[in-house]
Amino acid sequence: MTVFLTLFLGELQRMKKYHILTASILVSFFWIGMLHLIEVPDITAFFMILVFFDIVSMAIVMIGVTIFFEKQEGVLKSLFVAPINRLEFISSKTIANLISNLITIAIVYLYALIVQDININVVGLLLAIILIGTFHSFVGFLIVYRSKGFTEMLIGMMKYFIVFMIPVALEEFGLITGDLFSNILFLLPTKASSTLITATTGGPITGEVILATVYLLIGTLVLAYFVNKGFRKFVIRESGV
Amino acid sequence: MFSIKNLQYRYPNNEEDTIKGIDFEIKTGEIFGLLGPSGVGKSTTQKILTRQLDNFRGEIRYQDKSITEYDKNFYQDIGVGFEMPVHFSKLTAEENLDFFKKLYSSRADTDQMLKRLGLYSDKDKKVGEFSKGMKVRLNFIRALLNNPRMLFLDEPTNGLDPKNARIIKNMIAEFKAEGGTVLLTTHLMNDVEELCDQVAFMADGKIVEINTPKNLKLEYGSRQLKVEYSDNAEVKEANFKLDDLGENQKFLQVIKNNRILTMHSQEMTLDNIFIKITGGS
Numbered sequence: 001m002t003v004f005l006t007l008f009l010g011e012l013q014r015m016k017k018y019h020i021l022t023a024s025i026l027v028s029f030f031w032i033g034m035l036h037l038i039e040v041p042d043i044t045a046f047f048m049i050l051v052f053f054d055i056v057s058m059a060i061v062m063i064g065v066t067i068f069f070e071k072q073e074g075v076l077k078s079l080f081v082a083p084i085n086r087l088e089f090i091s092s093k094t095i096a097n098l099i100s101n102l103i104t105i106a107i108v109y110l111y112a113l114i115v116q117d118i119n120i121n122v123v124g125l126l127l128a129i130i131l132i133g134t135f136h137s138f139v140g141f142l143i144v145y146r147s148k149g150f151t152e153m154l155i156g157m158m159k160y161f162i163v164f165m166i167p168v169a170l171e172e173f174g175l176i177t178g179d180l181f182s183n184i185l186f187l188l189p190t191k192a193s194s195t196l197i198t199a200t201t202g203g204p205i206t207g208e209v210i211l212a213t214v215y216l217l218i219g220t221l222v223l224a225y226f227v228n229k230g231f232r233k234f235v236i237r238e239s240g241v
Numbered sequence: 242m243f244s245i246k247n248l249q250y251r252y253p254n255n256e257e258d259t260i261k262g263i264d265f266e267i268k269t270g271e272i273f274g275l276l277g278p279s280g281v282g283k284s285t286t287q288k289i290l291t292r293q294l295d296n297f298r299g300e301i302r303y304q305d306k307s308i309t310e311y312d313k314n315f316y317q318d319i320g321v322g323f324e325m326p327v328h329f330s331k332l333t334a335e336e337n338l339d340f341f342k343k344l345y346s347s348r349a350d351t352d353q354m355l356k357r358l359g360l361y362s363d364k365d366k367k368v369g370e371f372s373k374g375m376k377v378r379l380n381f382i383r384a385l386l387n388n389p390r391m392l393f394l395d396e397p398t399n400g401l402d403p404k405n406a407r408i409i410k411n412m413i414a415e416f417k418a419e420g421g422t423v424l425l426t427t428h429l430m431n432d433v434e435e436l437c438d439q440v441a442f443m444a445d446g447k448i449v450e451i452n453t454p455k456n457l458k459l460e461y462g463s464r465q466l467k468v469e470y471s472d473n474a475e476v477k478e479a480n481f482k483l484d485d486l487g488e489n490q491k492f493l494q495v496i497k498n499n500r501i502l503t504m505h506s507q508e509m510t511l512d513n514i515f516i517k518i519t520g521g522s
Contacts (some may be wrong), residue, residue, distance in 0.1 A: 074328075077327050082316055
């Protein structure tokens with residue numbers, strides 16, 4: 001078994017043992033509850049908003065929580081003196097995180113499919129989840145790198161949600177309108193994420209969708225560079241300096 | 242096995258070096274003790290040698306090759322035993338060991354080690370339910386699970402009862418007997434005296450003394466014999482120089498005419514040497 005596979009399967013095992021997967025599934029039931037309570041003729045748009053909320057927030061929170069557990073239990077020290085390189089460490093966590101994202105959304109999607117025959121490009125949605133989830137997992141890594149404790153990490157996450165998620169959500173709910181506001185929102189990765197998710201409900205591939213995809217692809221590469229670069233400093237700090 | 246020359250290290254944001262130019266060598270098959278009060282740079286030195294810290298100045302060679310030239314496979318060769326718990330608390334002892342074992346190409350018989358350290362019957366228990374002593378013993382198994390050639394141990398018997406401390410010390414001695422090399426950091430001078438071939442005392446980021454425990458005791462002790470004896474129901478004490486003991490008439494009379502209660506050569510204990518060497522730092 002390769003080191004990557006050991007790390008990846010270890011992540012999944014711990015997600016189960018630490019009830020992270022359970023929490024993730026509970027979140028999906030919460031989303032289902034919301035879908036059930038909303039009284040609109042077509043739940044597709046609302047489903048897309050939930051998907052957006054889930055991927056963006058859970059990808060960041062899950063990375064933060066798993067690394068925090070490992071840090072709290074001293075396991076990071078033990079991992080950092082094992083034959084693991086940074087790529088294996090980062091990628092195993094990111095991919096395990098994506099699996100968790102996919103499970104949550106699959107549950108909500110199945111419910112939506114049962115209640116209403118919603119029309120979604122499933123392959124497109126899968127690719128969007130992978131891209132958005134990877135981008136935001138890397139955001140999670142960077143927040144963890146910059147946080148000295150759990151509270152600081154939560155504050156970092158809250159800052160991201162307030163600055164990047166809420167404006168996009170306000171626009172999605174139609175609470176704030178206007179071209180200027182919409183155009184400014186295109187600076188945010190969360191707007192690109194929302195655009196990409198919405199595009200999976202059908203319709204032509206517009207310039208906006210291409211722009212959002214390119215934005216997230218380049219953004220993911222840029223974040224990957226910083227996640228990789230900051231890893232060593234993080235290791236030194238977590239080794240007890 | 243390890244050769245350290247003029248090692249210096251400064252933590253980012255610090256104005257002063259924590260390690261201020263140290264030199265020492267750890268020979269293959271020896272147990273090397275790194276001693277000193279807290280905060281003098283022992284852990285930093287160990288972290289540099291285990292490549293948890295980089296950007297050091299000076300030269301460190303492992304098996305005649307600079308440690309900066311090694312990739313992640315450096316860790317296939319070494320085992321690191323931590324003082325604090327380093328296991329997933331919601332996983333069982335066996336699940337923890339299985340996970341870490343799969344990261345290595347060489348895998349030790351952990352069941353045999355669990356049995357020897359009295360943890361086999363608890364292997365299916367979550368580590369979070371373990372006592373402090375059980376976690377220390379599990380840490381020790383974690384350090385050995387890849388059959389390392391070089392072992393870094395930080396206070397391996399701290400918090401253990403005498404029986405389990407004895408088992409761990411025996412296992413360290415056996416590891417050495419099989420050709421293994423150990424860097425031991427501890428405050429327990431009994432362990433040092435029993436296990437170490439060489440010891441280095443650190444103070445203020447420097448090595449202030451390196452020698453064998455026996456030589457240190459002779460160097461820092463006085464060559465005298467202290468005798469406690471009973472003289473007409475009165476307990477008396479006398480000191481005699483070791484050098485001319487056989488011709489010392491007073492000594493010969495004391496042992497001939499009195500009941501000897503105790504007799505001790507006056508080499509210094511390692512505890513006192515520790516305080517004497519590092520006390521000023």
